[in-house]
Amino acid sequence: MYFVVAGGGEVGYHLSKALLEAGHEVMIIERDRRRALWIEEQLGSVVINAPADEGRYQIQAGCQRADAVLAVTGDDEDNLIISQLAKLKCGANRVIARVNNPKNEIVFKAMGIDETLSSTRVLMGVIEQELPTGGFMPLMPLTRSDLEVIEAEIAPGSPAADKEVEAVGLPAAAHIGAVVRNGQILRAHRDTKLEVGDRIIVFAPTAIEQEVRKALFG
Amino acid sequence: MNVVIVGCGRTGAFLAELLDRSGDTVSIVDLDRAAFKRLPADFRGTPVLGDGTDMDILRQAGIEKANAFISLTQGDNRNLMAAQIAKKIFGIAQVIAKVNDPIRAATYRRQGLYTFSRTTILGTLLDATLKGDKTIGPNLMKAAMSHDDELSADIPTIAKAER
Numbered sequence: 001m002y003f004v005v006a007g008g009g010e011v012g013y014h015l016s017k018a019l020l021e022a023g024h025e026v027m028i029i030e031r032d033r034r035r036a037l038w039i040e041e042q043l044g045s046v047v048i049n050a051p052a053d054e055g056r057y058q059i060q061a062g063c064q065r066a067d068a069v070l071a072v073t074g075d076d077e078d079n080l081i082i083s084q085l086a087k088l089k090c091g092a093n094r095v096i097a098r099v100n101n102p103k104n105e106i107v108f109k110a111m112g113i114d115e116t117l118s119s120t121r122v123l124m125g126v127i128e129q130e131l132p133t134g135g136f137m138p139l140m141p142l143t144r145s146d147l148e149v150i151e152a153e154i155a156p157g158s159p160a161a162d163k164e165v166e167a168v169g170l171p172a173a174a175h176i177g178a179v180v181r182n183g184q185i186l187r188a189h190r191d192t193k194l195e196v197g198d199r200i201i202v203f204a205p206t207a208i209e210q211e212v213r214k215a216l217f218g
Numbered sequence: 219m220n221v222v223i224v225g226c227g228r229t230g231a232f233l234a235e236l237l238d239r240s241g242d243t244v245s246i247v248d249l250d251r252a253a254f255k256r257l258p259a260d261f262r263g264t265p266v267l268g269d270g271t272d273m274d275i276l277r278q279a280g281i282e283k284a285n286a287f288i289s290l291t292q293g294d295n296r297n298l299m300a301a302q303i304a305k306k307i308f309g310i311a312q313v314i315a316k317v318n319d320p321i322r323a324a325t326y327r328r329q330g331l332y333t334f335s336r337t338t339i340l341g342t343l344l345d346a347t348l349k350g351d352k353t354i355g356p357n358l359m360k361a362a363m364s365h366d367d368e369l370s371a372d373i374p375t376i377a378k379a380e381r
Contacts, residue, residue, distance in 0.1 A: 053295060055321065077271055080302075081295040081322070088325060103273065107299070110306050 004029065004066045004092075006052035006082045007073030008039050011098060011119075015072060017043060027061045053081050055089035063090035072098040080104075083113045114144050136213050141206065149177075150202040150209070152216050154194050159218045166190040171211045174204035222247070222284045222310075224270030224300045225291035229316070231256035233288065238263050245279040270300045273307065286312040294319050301331055 001024050005016045008030030016026045020043060028043075029052035030036040036049035050057035052073070063069050069086040071079040079097045086092040099105050099118045108116050125138060135153035142148060154161050160168045165176055165188050176188040180199040186192060194200065204212050219242045223230050226248035234246045235258055244263030247270040248254065254265040268275035270289060281287065287304035289297035294317045301315035314332045317323035323335040346354050 053322070054319070055325070075295070077293065077295040077299040080299050085322075085325065088329070101272070104271075107271075107273070107303055107307065111302050 001025070001067040002062065002065065003027075004058070004061045004063050004069045004086075006058075006069065006071045006086075007078070008032075008035055008047065009072070009074055011072045011074075012070075013039055013042075015070065016046065020046070027066075029057055029061050053078055053085060055085050058082075058086055058090050063092045066092060068092075068094040068096055070096050070098075074100065076100050076104045080108060080111060080113065083108070084111065087112065109146075136217065138206075138209060142203075146206050147203060148206045148209070150204060150212060152200050152202060152212075154196055154198045154200065154216070156196050157218075158196070158216060160194050160216050161196050163194055164190065165192050165194065168194065169215045170202070171204070171208050171215070173208060174202055174212050174215075177201045177203050219243070219286060220280065220284045221245075221286045221288065222276065222279050222281050222304070224248075224276075224287075224289040224297070225316075226250075226253040226256060226265070227290060227292065228256065230288075230290040233290070234263055235261065243280075245284075247275060247279050271296060271303065273303060276300075276303065276308070281308050281310065284308075284310055286310065287314070289315045291316075294322055298322070298326055298331070298333075301333075305331065 003019055003024055003026050005012050005026055005028045008028045012028060016028050019026050026046050028039060028047045029050055030039060030047055031051045033049050036047045039047045048057060048061050052058065063086045069083070069092045071082040073079055073082070076099055079099065083095045083097045086095050094115070095113060096115045096117060097108055097113050099108060099116045100120070102118045102120045105116050105118055135155050137151045139149045139151050170176070178201045179186040179188050179192060179194065181195065188200070202212055221237055221242050221244050223234055223244065223246045226234070226246050230246060234244050237244045238261055245266055246257070246263060247266045247268060249269055251267055257265065264279070266275060266279040268278065270276065270291065281304060287301065287310045289300040291297055297315040297317060301313050304310040305313045314334060315326070316336065317326065317333040318336050320335045320338050323333040323338070327333050343354070
């Protein structure tokens, strides 16, 4: 696949290196001349020394034929404009933007950039999965929607323990997709009784994550 | 009229002062506290310290009640982001962004965002003045220089030099 990486900072450089090692084609657009030269020394002729937020350099880098344009500078406003221009001026197939401030995921979405990655959120996800006690893990957002997948463990004392699925009191928009019990997957029917130690997979709008948590943990 | 301005540089402070004098309610946002020193001592508007692309800061600046929004920071992308937040998320009727890169200004104007490019405005004005244009050049110059006596001393130095 062919990727255009806008911004050759730490994220852009290591991402490009990994993509190249995986056998993909990459073109990096880096504004700073010295940084661009350094990347060229490390990775070869895969850099354009130019600002990534100008349409003509995006075209020069081949955004119009790339499988994806990745806007990964350290500034959210630059990533937003780079992404919008790649869509508007180059008709890029797919644009993925790095969002530094997680609040900006909503902003980017409202401005037509659906695919965002927030390093803060990714790190939080990893940390939450590592925490032994939490029992409530937002696993991943579902692309092109405001939904997410949550894994939760029914702990002793949970308000959901020994209750049937329909009696758990989850918000109407949230659905239990499956119950994992003793390593087996059970379909979650309305009358399936949740037991202590069960792990349940919930699909829910991101906005009501806290309500889901409350229903399961009190 | 309730106006939110992002960026308290020379232009932002100048505009805030003009609007304040004509009785409009103005809030002006800047990341740097020192920037508010550009505002006159008798400024009745509200300075708000913070990032103008942060929705919470914009709410603090009263964007939910604003009729007009203008972004005038040094960064074109920052201005475009702030202006799009004002327009698409808060639904402000009149939104203007300063975008000095003429190409980006034109691209976003085609998308329905009102953009001003200092580069093209000043360039066109200078060109018209040099060619003796009797209409746009002198009218704009007259408007720009008529504030000489009333407003802060540091802005209209050109006008003073010409007298």
